Amino acid sequence: MVLEQGHAVEIVDMPINMGPQHPSTHGVFRMVLAVNGEQVVNVTPHIGYMHRGGEKLMEAMDFRQGIGYADRTEYLAQFHAELGYVMAVERLMDLKVPDRAEYIRVILSELNRLSSHFMFMGAFGIDAGLFGTSFTFAFVQRENLLDLFEEVSGDRLMYAYFRVGGLAWEVTDNFVQRVHEVLKQAQQGIRDLDDLMTKNEIFMGRCQNVGAFSAKQAISYGMSGPLLRASGVPWDLRKDEPYSVYDRFNFEVPVGNYGDVYDRYLVRLEEMKQSIKIIEQALEQLPPEGPIVPEKMPRRLRTPPGEVYSKVESPRGEWGVYLVSKGGDKPYRLKMRSPSFCNLSALREMTIGQYLADAVMILGSMDIVLCCVDR
Amino acid sequence: MLLAAPHINIDHPALRELAGLIVITLLMTVGVAYATWYERKIVARMQYRLGPTRNGPFGLLQPIADMLKLLVKEDLRPATADPVAWELSVFAIFIPAFLAFVAVPFTADWLISPLPLSLLYLVAVSGLSFIGFLLAGWGSDSKYALLGGMRAAAQLISYEIPLLLALLGVVMITSSADVYQIILYQDHVPLVVWQPLGFMIFLTASIAEVERPPFDIPTGESEVAGGVFIEYSGIRWSMFQLTSYVNMYVFALLGAFVFLGGWQFPFGTDWGWGWQLLLTVAKMSLFIVFYLWVRASLPRMRVDQLMSYAWKVLIPFALLQIFLNGLVIVYDAPDIALLLTSGAGALGLAYTAHKLVRRGAPRKPLQMVPVRARSSA
Amino acid sequence: MIGILKSMAQTARVVFRKPATVQYPEVHREIPNRDRAFPVLIWDEEHDEPFCTGCHACERACPVECMTVVMKDNPKHATGESKRRKIIDEFWIDYGRCMRCNICVEVCNFEAIGMNNTWAGHELSRFDRKELVMDLDQLMAQSKAGKVDPGLRA
Numbered sequence: 001m002v003l004e005q006g007h008a009v010e011i012v013d014m015p016i017n018m019g020p021q022h023p024s025t026h027g028v029f030r031m032v033l034a035v036n037g038e039q040v041v042n043v044t045p046h047i048g049y050m051h052r053g054g055e056k057l058m059e060a061m062d063f064r065q066g067i068g069y070a071d072r073t074e075y076l077a078q079f080h081a082e083l084g085y086v087m088a089v090e091r092l093m094d095l096k097v098p099d100r101a102e103y104i105r106v107i108l109s110e111l112n113r114l115s116s117h118f119m120f121m122g123a124f125g126i127d128a129g130l131f132g133t134s135f136t137f138a139f140v141q142r143e144n145l146l147d148l149f150e151e152v153s154g155d156r157l158m159y160a161y162f163r164v165g166g167l168a169w170e171v172t173d174n175f176v177q178r179v180h181e182v183l184k185q186a187q188q189g190i191r192d193l194d195d196l197m198t199k200n201e202i203f204m205g206r207c208q209n210v211g212a213f214s215a216k217q218a219i220s221y222g223m224s225g226p227l228l229r230a231s232g233v234p235w236d237l238r239k240d241e242p243y244s245v246y247d248r249f250n251f252e253v254p255v256g257n258y259g260d261v262y263d264r265y266l267v268r269l270e271e272m273k274q275s276i277k278i279i280e281q282a283l284e285q286l287p288p289e290g291p292i293v294p295e296k297m298p299r300r301l302r303t304p305p306g307e308v309y310s311k312v313e314s315p316r317g318e319w320g321v322y323l324v325s326k327g328g329d330k331p332y333r334l335k336m337r338s339p340s341f342c343n344l345s346a347l348r349e350m351t352i353g354q355y356l357a358d359a360v361m362i363l364g365s366m367d368i369v370l371c372c373v374d375r
Numbered sequence: 376m377l378l379a380a381p382h383i384n385i386d387h388p389a390l391r392e393l394a395g396l397i398v399i400t401l402l403m404t405v406g407v408a409y410a411t412w413y414e415r416k417i418v419a420r421m422q423y424r425l426g427p428t429r430n431g432p433f434g435l436l437q438p439i440a441d442m443l444k445l446l447v448k449e450d451l452r453p454a455t456a457d458p459v460a461w462e463l464s465v466f467a468i469f470i471p472a473f474l475a476f477v478a479v480p481f482t483a484d485w486l487i488s489p490l491p492l493s494l495l496y497l498v499a500v501s502g503l504s505f506i507g508f509l510l511a512g513w514g515s516d517s518k519y520a521l522l523g524g525m526r527a528a529a530q531l532i533s534y535e536i537p538l539l540l541a542l543l544g545v546v547m548i549t550s551s552a553d554v555y556q557i558i559l560y561q562d563h564v565p566l567v568v569w570q571p572l573g574f575m576i577f578l579t580a581s582i583a584e585v586e587r588p589p590f591d592i593p594t595g596e597s598e599v600a601g602g603v604f605i606e607y608s609g610i611r612w613s614m615f616q617l618t619s620y621v622n623m624y625v626f627a628l629l630g631a632f633v634f635l636g637g638w639q640f641p642f643g644t645d646w647g648w649g650w651q652l653l654l655t656v657a658k659m660s661l662f663i664v665f666y667l668w669v670r671a672s673l674p675r676m677r678v679d680q681l682m683s684y685a686w687k688v689l690i691p692f693a694l695l696q697i698f699l700n701g702l703v704i705v706y707d708a709p710d711i712a713l714l715l716t717s718g719a720g721a722l723g724l725a726y727t728a729h730k731l732v733r734r735g736a737p738r739k740p741l742q743m744v745p746v747r748a749r750s751s752a
Numbered sequence: 753m754i755g756i757l758k759s760m761a762q763t764a765r766v767v768f769r770k771p772a773t774v775q776y777p778e779v780h781r782e783i784p785n786r787d788r789a790f791p792v793l794i795w796d797e798e799h800d801e802p803f804c805t806g807c808h809a810c811e812r813a814c815p816v817e818c819m820t821v822v823m824k825d826n827p828k829h830a831t832g833e834s835k836r837r838k839i840i841d842e843f844w845i846d847y848g849r850c851m852r853c854n855i856c857v858e859v860c861n862f863e864a865i866g867m868n869n870t871w872a873g874h875e876l877s878r879f880d881r882k883e884l885v886m887d888l889d890q891l892m893a894q895s896k897a898g899k900v901d902p903g904l905r906a
Contacts, residue, residue: 065815068853129675136422154788195762199755252743421763
C-alpha cells in the first residue's frame with residue numbers, strides 16, 4: 001500500500017512475515033503483518049498447514065476408533081475433545097453414563113484444563129520475553145499431571161481413555177491419593193507463576209490495554225472461552241448449559257472487564273484455581289465403587305439415524321461436535337466446531353492499530369492450538 | 376606506583392604495558408568464554424534445570440565445545456550485503472569493548488595506563504559500540520536487521536545519558552574523574568551509601584547499555600526473527616556474543632570500583648595484591664550475578680516503553696541527583712546530608728517506576744460469578 | 753518496583769529447590785504398569801508358541817490399518833501338543849503408523865497382544881522408516897525373553 005508520494009520518495013508499509021516457523025511456538029501458523037513504522041496496519045493470517053482431513057477420516061471410523069482421532073484434534077485438551085465426541089454418540093443412542101464414570105470424566109477433564117492452562121502460562125511468559133523461566137515453572141507442574149495421566153490411561157498425551165457409555169477401564173487403586181498429591185503441587189506451581197508474572201510491572205506494561213476487545217465484538221466473532229469471559233460476557237458452558245455432572249459443584253467463573261491481554265491472563269489464572277476447587281469437590285463426591293459402563297451396554301455401537309450437537313467447555317472455548325448419523329456404526333458427517341478457529345478469526349481486528357511487539361502478545365493470549373484450527 | 380604487574384620483570388615501560396595488555400586480552404577472552412558457562416549454570420538453577428553437565432565435569436568444557444563448533448561453521452555472507460559495513464561492524468563493536476580494559480585498575484598496582492580522566496574514557500569508549508550496531512543493521516541488507524540496528528542505536532544513545540549523569544554525581548563528590556582516585560576516596564565508606572539514587576540509575580542504565588534483558592530488544596527479537604545479527608553466523612556471531620559479555624564485565628567492574636569501593640574498601644592497600652584482587656573479583660561477581668538474576672526474572676520491555684523510561688524517568692532523576700549533590704557541596708553540608716537527600720531521591724525513583732504502570736484510573740479487578748450446585752448425587 | 757522485586761524473589765527461591773532434570777541415558781524414570789508403548793505379541797510359555805492364532809480381529813479393528821496378519825494351520829495341533837487349530841504365520845505391524853490406541857488389545861479374543869510397557873518399547877528409533885515395520889520375530893522377541901508383562905489386557 002503506497003501511503004505518500006512526494007518528491008522522489010515513496011513510503012510504503014513494510015510487510016513482515018512471521019512464517020510458519022517462529023520462536024514463539026504456537027504451531028505452524030503464518031501471519032503476514034504490514035507495519036507502518038511501529039504500528040500494525042494489516043494482518044493476513046494463513047492457516048491450513050496442519051490440515052489432516054480429520055473430519056473426513058473419522059467418517060470411516062466407528063465410534064471407538066474415532067476417539068484416538070478426537071484426541072489428536074485438540075492435543076492440549078484431549079479429554080475435552082473425547083468428551084464432546086462420546087457425549088454426542090451417547091445422546092444419539094440415549095445411553096445413561098453411570099455416576100462413577102461421570103465423576104472420573106469430570107476430574108480428568110478439569111486436570112486437563114489445568115495442564116492446558118499451565119502450557120499457556122509457560123508459552124505466554126516466553127512471548128513476553130521472560131527467558132524461559134515461566135516455561136520451566138509451568139512444565140514442572142505439567143510433568144506431574146502427565147505422569148498421573150500416564151498412570152491412569154497409559155499415555156502421556158493421547159489418552160483414548162473415554163469410551164461411549166463411560167470409560168475404557170477402571171482407574172488405578174491409588175487414584176484419589178495421587179490426585180491429591182498432584183493438586184498440592186499444582187497449587188504451589190500456580191503460586192509460583194503468579195508471583196513471577198502477575199504483579200511484575202514490566203509484564204503489566206506489556207499486557208494492559210493491548211488488544212482490547214469489547215463484549216459486542218467478541219460475541220459477533222463467535223468467540224468463546226476465556227477470551228469471551230475476559231471481554232466481560234459471563235458465559236461458561238459449565239454454568240449456563242451444564243453437561244455431565246457439572247451442576248453438582250460450587251465454583252466461580254472469573255469474568256474480566258476490559259478484554260485486553262492482561263484480563264485474559266488473569267481469567268486463565270483464576271480458572272486454574274477454580275478447577276482445583278471443582279476437582280476437590282468431585283473427589284469428595286466420587287462414588288468409591290460402581291460400574292464404569294452402563295449395565296445394558298450394547299455390544300455393537302450403532303446409533304439410530306439423527307443428528308446431534310454436543311458441546312463442552314474446553315480450555316480454549318466451546319468445543320462442539322455436530323454428528324449426523326444415518327444409522328450404522330460410523331458417522332455420516334462429523335463436524336468439529338473448533339474454538340481456536342473462531343477465536344483466531346478475530347486476530348485481524350484485534351491487532352490492527354497495535355504495536356508490532358504487541359502482535360505477538362495478542363497471538364499468545366488467544367492460546368490457539370493449530371491442530372484445532374486446522375483439524 | 377601505577378605500573379603493570381610488578382612480578383613481570385620487564386624494564387622497558389612500553390613493553391611492560393604491552394605485556395599487561397596481552398595478559399588482559401587473553402584473560403578476558405577466556406574469562407568471557409567462561410562467563411557463558413557461568414551464566415548458563417546460574418540461570419538454569421533459577422529455572423529448575425542444571426545447565427551444561429555433559430562436556431567435561433560440570434560442563435566446564437562447554438565453552439570450548441561451543442567455540443570449536445562456531446569456528447568450523449560455514450561462513451555465510453549475504454550476496455547483497457554492503458561489503459565494507461558488513462565486515463567492519465564486527466570489529467567496530469569488538470574493539471572498543473577491549474579498549475576499556477586499558478584504564479581499569481584491577482588492584483592498586485595493576486593498571487596498564489594511568490589516565491587522569493579514566494572514568495570519562497571508560498564511558499566514552501564503551502559508548503562507541505553503537506556505530507557497530509548501525510553498520511551491522513545497514514550492511515546486512517535485511518529489514519529485520521535494519522529495524523534491530525536502529526533500535527539498538529537509539530537505546531544505546533538514550534541510556535548513555537543517565538549513565539553518565541549518575542557517574543557525574545560521583546565525580547562531583549570525589550572531585551576527581553580518575554577511577555583510581557575514586558577508589559582511594561572510599562577507604563571508610565563505599566559510595567553506594569552516599570549515592571543510592573545514583574547507584575540505582577547506574578544499575579538500570581548499565582543493563583540497558585550491555586543490552587541484556589529486560590532491555591534486549593536488539594538482540595532478543597525473537598518476535599521478528601533474530602534482530603541485528605541475523606545475517607551473521609559462525610565466528611562472527613560469536614564475536615558479538617563475546618563482546619556483549621565483555622561489556623558486561625566492563626560495567627560490572629566500573630560499578631564495583633565506583634560504587635562498591637573496589638579493592639580499597641574495607642581493608643585498604645595494606646593487605647597486598649591477593650586480597651585486593653579477590654575483593655575486585657568478588658564485587659564484580661555481585662554485579663554479574665545481579666545481571667543474570669534480572670535476566671531470568673523479568674520480561675522484555677517494549678521499545679517505546681524503554682525509551683520513555685530513559686527520557687522521562689531516568690534522566691530527570693539523574694539531573695535531580697546532580698542538583699542535590701550540588702546543593703550539599705555548595706552549602707558545605709556534612710556527608711550525612713548526601714545520604715538523606717539521595718536516599719529520598721532513590722525512594723522517589725522506586726515510587727515513580729512503581730506508579731508508571733498504574734497510570735490513569737485504577738483497574739477494576741475480575742468479577743467472580745458464583746455457580747451453585749443445582750442437583751446432588 | 754514491588755512486582756519486579758517479587759519476580760526476582762521468586763526466581764531466587766527456585767535456586768534452592770531440587771532441579772527437575774533427569775539425566776536420561778544414565779537414569780531411566782519408572783514407567784507405570786499401564787503404559788502403552790507399542791503392541792507386542794505374547795508368548796505362551798506352556799505350549800511354547802504364541803497365543804496369537806491369526807484370527808484377524810485386531811487387523812480389522814485397527815483404525816489406521818497398520819497390521820497385516822497371515823495365519824496357518826498349527827503343526828502342534830496335529831501332534832496334539834496344543835489346542836490351537838490355527839497359529840500365526842506372519843504378522844507385520846508398522847510402528848510408524850500405529851497410534852497406540854489399545855483397540856487391538858481390547859478386541860483380541862485370546863489375550864495374545866499387549867502393549868509393551870517397558871523402556872524397550874519407547875527406545876525404538878531407527879534411521880529408516882522401513883525399519884519400523886516389525887515382523888513376527890521382532891514382535892515376539894520381548895515376550896519370549898520374558899521381558900514384558902503388559903498391563904490392561906482385558
